[in-house]
Amino acid sequence: MFFEITNKIKLNNVIKKKILIININKKETNFLKNLIKMNIIKFIFKKNNKYVLILNLFKKNKLIFNIKNIYKNSNIKYIKYKNIININKKNKILLISSNSGIINNFEAEKNKKGGVIITYLWN
Numbered sequence: 001m002f003f004e005i006t007n008k009i010k011l012n013n014v015i016k017k018k019i020l021i022i023n024i025n026k027k028e029t030n031f032l033k034n035l036i037k038m039n040i041i042k043f044i045f046k047k048n049n050k051y052v053l054i055l056n057l058f059k060k061n062k063l064i065f066n067i068k069n070i071y072k073n074s075n076i077k078y079i080k081y082k083n084i085i086n087i088n089k090k091n092k093i094l095l096i097s098s099n100s101g102i103i104n105n106f107e108a109e110k111n112k113k114g115g116v117i118i119t120y121l122w123n
Contacts, residue, residue, distance in 0.1 A: 002031055002095075002118045003069035009040065010067060012055055020053040030102040031118065034095055037104070038121070071097075071118040080114040093121040 005028060012020050024032065032053070035041045042054040070077055079087075079096060084105050087094060094105040098115030108114065 001073075002028065002071050005031065006067050006069055006119055009035075009053075009055060013057060016057055018055050018057060020055060021047075021050050022053065023049075024051050027097075027102070031095065034102055034104055038093065066122050068120045069118075070120055071116065077117045078114065079117050081108070081112050084108050084114065095119045095121075 005022065005024070008020055008022065012018070029044075029051075032041060032044055032051075036043065039056055042056055044054075045052055079094070084094070084096075087105055088109055092105075094108075095118045096103055096105060096108050096113075096115040097118055098108065098111075098113045100111065100113065102118065103111070103113070103115075
């Protein structure tokens with residue numbers, strides 16, 4: 001699921017490898033589109049039923065190193081709209097799985113939605 005993708009991205013950043021080849025499902029493609037918006041992934045393309053990710057390697061910006069996986073089947077954490085407002089004041093980024101798909105905390109505040117926390121990023 002999502003934690004496998006973020007761990008692979010973190011690992012590729014450590015070994016300075018730009019290309020990552022993975023199998024993903026439809027829900028995970030929305031997750032990757034959010035990572036493209038955050039400039040962690042340059043672009044994605046499909047090749048032989050697998051997805052190829054071209055990653056941005058960061059030297060000074062340590063955003064990739066600060067990704068924390070929250071989503072686990074045994075320990076699902078929910079967040080309400082009221083708590084999202086407090087997180088937005090601290091300039092931290094959450095990826096949230098809501099009934100309208102995977103969105104970040106800024107989109108969740110616009111739409112006044114909560115959901116299940118997938119990942120947590122900080123600068």
